[in-house]
Structures are given as C-alpha cells and as structure tokens.
Amino acid sequence: MLGEQTSDKMVGQRIRAARRARELNQEELSARLGIHRNSLVRYERGERGIDVELLVRIARELEVSLHWLVTGEGEMEQVPEVPESDRLPVRWIPVLGQVPAGFPHYTAEVILEYLPVPAPTARHPQTFALIVHGDSMQPRLADGDRVIVCPDPSPPNRAIVVVLVDGETTIKELKITQHGEKIVHILVPANHDYPPHVLGEDDRIIGRVVAVQKMLE
Secondary structure, eight states: OHHHHHHHHHHHHHHHHHHHHTTOOHHHHHHHHTSOHHHHHHHHHTOSOOBHHHHHHHHHHHTBOHHHHHHOOSOSBOOOOOOGGGOOOEEEEEEESSOOTTTTOOBGGGEEEEEEEEGGGGOSTTOEEEEOOSSTTTTTSOTTOEEEEEEOSSOOTTOEEEEEETTEEEEEEEEEEEETTEEEEEEEOSSTTSOOEEOOTTOEEEEEEEEEEOOOO
16 A cells, blocks of 8 residues: 555646656646646645656646656657647557456556557557466467557457456456356466466456567567
C-alpha cells in the first residue's frame, strides 16, 4: 500500500509540474479533461489513483511523454508529432505483469510500460499487453514474450486466452466441449508436461490473445 501511495504521489507531482510548465491552472486543466477540479487536486496530491484512460488524456492535454508521466523516466516533452500524411495507425497500450483482480479497472501502479501496436490489432479500447511467464505454452509462447490481449469473456473454441485462476494470471488454449447438456471449458497447455485445467465457477476469462511479440535471444 505504501508503495502504491508513493507512486501515486510521484505521478501527481509530475502532473502538477507539467501543468505549471504549460501555464495552466487546475480549473483550466480539469475543464479540458472533463473532470471536477477537486478530483484533479486529489490526483496531484497523490491521494487518488489514476486510471489508464485518464493518464493518456492528461499526457495528451499537457503534451508530455506518457512514459515520463507514469515512470518519471526519459524526457518530459512529447516527441514532435509526425505529419498526419506520414503517420502509421498505431495505438499505445499498457503492458501488465499480471492481470489485476479488478480488471478492467486498474491504476498506473500495475503498468510496466507502454507498447505501440497496429491500431487494427487494438480495436478494443481496453486492449492490453501481458508478459508471458514460464514455459507452459512452449513452443507456441516462450517466457518473456508479449501477448496482445483483447478483452473477451466468451472467446471461441481453440482461442489462446488469458484467465484468472485462483487470482493468478494464466495463458492457455481454450477447449470447449459438451458433456450431455453441460458445456465444459478446459485450459490446455501447449507443453505436455503441464496438466489441463477445467474452469471452475470462480475462474474468470479475461480475454483472448490476438497477437504475439516474440522475444529474440
């Protein structure tokens, strides 16, 4: 909890610094963001976590680097925009180490970095990336790969899915079968050293993998 409060406070300090650098007062910035001034005051004081979508809007309004705003690393100034005629359709999505239990609601503390992906790959506004841990999906997915995940609680059969099992994040192939009148969802690892897992009532499908960024050795 202390770590989260410290992170919120540092993000808030950077918002305040960027706002002042743009010669905006709190009323002006909150009006641009469409939020109450009191909310902005709490954000700047680090008294309240900020969700991802609002962080993106703040960075855009203040014309600062989103990476700097979240982490404090690199330059504050946003890289100059490329002329629209030369732009590639790209979206920056958050990279998570684990899926928080409250997904799709989470704050900056769970974000490791941001990843640019083709806009058609990230059509869903809550598309995110996840780092693969372990070897249960080898050879299809290796430890350290980044998977692009589209939120989808009802993915099709044979989709690669991200699931919360007992509060832990897992990535597996989904096999949907029918036993009599009952439909059974089974998580199947690509690595046969690991057993399949039948989804229980408390397990939660977060989304399906739509793309993979492989890590080259």
